[in-house]
Amino acid sequence: MLHFANYKKSYGRFTVLTIHDLTVPAGIYWIRGANGSGKSTLLKTIGGMLAFDGDIVLNNQSVKKDAIAFRSVVNFADAEPLFPEFLTGQEMIDVFVTAKQASDGQAEYFVDSMHMKNYLHQPLGTYSSGMLKKLSLVLAFLGNPTLILLDEPLITLDADSLTILYRWIAEKHRADGTMFFLSSHQEPDHVALPIDGEMKVENNRLTFPC
Ligand SMILES: Nc1ncnc2c1ncn2[C@@H]1O[C@H](COP(=O)(O)OP(=O)(O)OP(=O)(O)O)[C@@H](O)[C@H]1O
Known part of the structure; x- marks a missing residue:
């Protein structure tokens, strides 16, 4: 369960999003909104990466009061992931396996399953945008997160990889009850993914359910 209390995110004098009081039960949620409406901002504040007013509480852990514990169970994949170009994919995975205390073999x-093995030894500067995207998704699934935030996970993924991603989400939610927030400009595929609800970021508000 994720709770927003008196949430307000502004950049200077420009308020992007206000959420007075909202409780979202555990589930898989699809977030829509026009360009610049605030989807990435919302996900980054939930992930504890941006400062904001008010609080966000995940199962009794506050992103502000319990910052370290909160961050250890919330994973995030950026819309356009940027990694150090001199590291290899395997080195990034090794860092995250340690940081997120991923189990052996995870x-x-x-x-x-994402067919990435034969290029993991290459420096990340040689990766295509789709290869970087797949790496960022692997990193977001490592460990035992309570909540996974995926910002525009569909962009640059080929059709086969998208099917695999949807399978990972469904499996993880079924096995561990992991909550998911996915932002996208596309219509949700209710057949491929067991979506519990849709949200919309519009006019500085989060509409749920919409
Ligand atoms: N660092 C920043 N400083 C100032 N304004 C920002 C900053 N980051 C985002 N904004 C503004 O906040 C608003 C929301 O941006 P955000 O990136 O969250 O939108 P979005 O819904 O994810 O957009 P898109 O669909 O185009 O990715 C936009 O008006 C943007 O210009």
Whole structure:
């Protein structure tokens, strides 16, 4: 369960989003909104990456009061991931396996199923945008997160990889009850993904359900 209390995010004098009081039950949620409406801003504040007014509480853990514990169970994949170009994919995975205390074999499962093994030894500066996207998604699934935030996970993914991603989400939610927030400009695929609700960021507000 995720709770927003007196949430307000502004950049200087420009208020992007206000959420007075909202409780979202555990589930898989699809977030829509026009360009510049505030989807990335919302996900980054939930992930504890941007300062904001008010509070966000995940199962009794506040992003502000319990920042370290909160961050350890919330994983985030950026819309356009940027990594150090001199590191290899495997080195990034090794860092996240340690930081997120991933279990033995967890990273290998995701790498194998996304067919990434034969380029993981290459420096990230040589990766295509789709290869970077797949790496960022693997990193977001490592460990035992309570909430996974995926900002525009569909962009640059080929059709086969999208099917695999949807399978990961459904499996993780079913096995561990992991909550998901996905932002996208596309219509949700209710057949491929067991979506519990849709949200819309519009006119500085989050509409739920919409
Ligand atoms: N660092 C920043 N400083 C100032 N304004 C910002 C900053 N980041 C975002 N904004 C503004 O906040 C608003 C929301 O941006 P955000 O990136 O969250 O939108 P979005 O819904 O994710 O957009 P898109 O669909 O185009 O990715 C926009 O008006 C944007 O210009």
